[in-house]
Amino acid sequence: MVYSQRADGRKFDELRPIEAKVGVIKRADGSAMFKIGKTIALAAVYGPRALHPTFLRNPETGILRCNYNMLAFSGSGERVRPGPSRRSKELGLVIEKALSPVLDLRAFPDSVVDVYIELIQTDSGTRCAGITAAAMALADAGLPMRDLVAAVSVGLVGDKVVVDLNKEEEDYEEGATDVPIAMTSVDNKITLLQLDGNATKEQMKELLEYAKKACSKIHEIQKKALKDRFIVRR
Amino acid sequence: MGLLINDKEVVVPGEILATGMDYLPAYGTFREQDKIIAHYLGLVSITGRLIRLVPLRGRFIAKPGDVVIGRIANITMSNWFVDIGTPYEASLSMKDATSDFVERGSDLSQYFNIGELIITEITNVIKNKIIDLTMKGPGLRKLKGGRIIEVIPSKVPRIIGKQGSMISLVKDATNCRITVGQNGRIWISSEDPEKELVAIKAIQMIESEAHLEGLTDRIKEFLSGEVKHQE
Amino acid sequence: MVNEVKEYVDFLLNKNLRADGRKFDEYRKPIKIEYGISSKSAEGSARVIIGETEVVAGVKLAVDTPYPDTPDEGTIMVNVELLPLSNPDFELGPPPIDAIELSRVVDRGIRESKSIDFKKLCIKKGEKSWIVFIDIYPINDAGNLFDAANLAALAALKDTKYPKYEDGKVIYERTNKPLELENLPIACTLFKIGDKLLIDTTKEEESAADARLTVVTLEDGSIPAMQKGGEEPITPEEILKMIDISIDKGKELRKYFK
DSSP states (O other): OOOOSOTTOOOTTOOOOEEEEEOOOTTSSEEEEEEETTEEEEEEEEEEEEOSSGGGOOTTSOEEEEEEEEOTTOSSSSOOOSSOOHHHHHHHHHHHHHHGGGBOOTTSTTEEEEEEEEEEEOSSOHHHHHHHHHHHHHHHTTOOBSSOEEEEEEEEETTEEEESOOHHHHTOTTOEEEEEEEEESSSOOEEEEOOBSOOOHHHHHHHHHHHHHHHHHHHHHHHHHHHHTTOOOO | OEEOSOTTOEEOTTOEEEESSSSEEOTTEEEETTEEEEOSSEEEEEETTEEEEEESSOOOOOOTTOEEEEEEEEEOSSEEEEEOSSSSOEEEEHHHHOSSOOOTTOOGGGTSOTTOEEEEEEEEEETTTEEEEEOOSTTOEEEOSSEEEEOOGGGHHHHHOGGGHHHHHHHHHHTOEEEEOTTSEEEEEOSOHHHHHHHHHHHHHHHHHTTSTTHHHHHHHHHHHHHHHHO | OOOHHHHHHHHHHTTTOOTTSOOTTOOOSOEEEEEOTTTTTOSEEEEEEETTEEEEEEEEEEEEOOOTTOTTOOEEEEEEOOOGGGOTTOOSSSOOHHHHHHHHHHHHHHHHTTOSOGGGGEEETTTEEEEEEEEEEEEEOOSOHHHHHHHHHHHHHHTOEEEEEETTEEEEEEEEEEOOOSOOOEEEEEEEETTEEEESOOHHHHHTOSEEEEEEEOTTSOOSEEEEEESSOOOHHHHHHHHHHHHHHHHHHHGGGO
């Protein structure tokens, strides 16, 4: 069946409503909140700081360590059992790979930059929201970065190319394909790419174009949130 | 072609500051083909053709010559390890700590004990992680009493002000002894804790408004308001 | 060993002062309770802010067989996770003893005060009853987690509506039926430093403290739960004083729920 209209009335290339704020956790060196639709991600950065155990240390550069976690009450169904799962470990890995290409930690040999991502509420696009929040938090921590990274899920619902799938669309009866993508802003290089479903090369071409435009919009929001942090309201 | 941002503007990592070859990338920026790009979250500072970025956030990065406030973390047979806010502790060796002849095997804690605060100078930084300190130099000493507050290290120059003018404003208005470490640690001591709170508020105001115009006047206004309020 | 933070805190306390200028029995400002922060997923949720300390909590309901010794009752399960996000000293891994203590103290306050009537959680005697999961997370730990965590749990419970229950299965769609709270057990934790008693302590004050006492009180002044912590002992006179202060402060905090 043809997916002719999006369930929530959005245009096919329209993002859900977004809210972004930087500096939300005072104790952290950097922090940010990114909300897209009903998905709410918090990210906190601590570092550069001492890395234990010693065998993980790299004498040439600091390393990035990312942890992804969903709060027990963040899922719309049953309670999420606390603790790491195989899924959360994989997400921690791909998120780290999405962010480290832009991070320059050569000035902090042997040390670690820890990023903690917590999902307060989940409705699809959680890893992308996490990456987007983490990028802002890393910038907020004053770390040297060649660029910011913005992430969004594009995909196919039925046969239609869409941007920012919500849970309903991900679970579409006739089949949906989910393609989370993260991109840098200066030259649109891809640092995260996953695919879950079925897509042709032609569809991928279209998806990449859509992703570029969507990431660009998200990047503007990241920029504004970072700059707004320094506006002093009296 | 040319400048895409203004002087004193806040920019984010990856933000394109200028295109073409008219401008040169200085501290905090880098060139990629014909673009000059920001390397971290910072404040643009343009001098002639040089575009520089003053960091707005970030932890302390040690440099030789920095005078910092440290806390003794550990003592070994021949040196002290000092926490100065870097990922790894700095080292103060016996010979740099005191001119006294120290016998081998003597108890080093008589000189500096764990937990004590010191004003110390960084003499050497190797590969950003091995940091040597000295206590030999004018003004370097133990700090007794008082309290420590922490600010973003890159705001320290603004807090001190030109030739110490800004911090003197705060010291004079509140009658507090204040020592500012380059590592963002500030020691404040006075007989009147209420005046200390005023000093702390003033310092935090400078920290959060360091990048804005007219700060000196606002601080003067704040201090005179508070002092009147307490009289 | 020298502890400059403790020395400074002691120095101020001897002058009857606190580092941030507050009185000994004064809470930080602002105190905020925000409901429904995760309303699209949790059955109930809330965020509590006390000064710079921020804690969130959420409630999830599930159905299971009741315990054999209480076949006509449901139950609660309280879990506090000390997220590394909130404090540079928290580490990833299984819950440390501090998290377990926090969980059990919040649980005790709610359970012993019969704040939730467990019998009302029964669906079918001996077969099905509701379990109320309360998960509490600090987001920014600036001290006084006991009180903030307890408030967050209560606020999340207050925000809770039952999901649908049809044909022996839970359908996670909100109904209008609220989870009824019979009372609000408010925790107030006092830290003892020397002979001074402080409420709503900062991390520096907590590090300089000898002991603490958490007293949970109800509106009528009765005490469903208490917990002493810390290395040093407390005198009976001090305990009675702390109870008085807690009853008083409980009234103050209770106002934030109106």
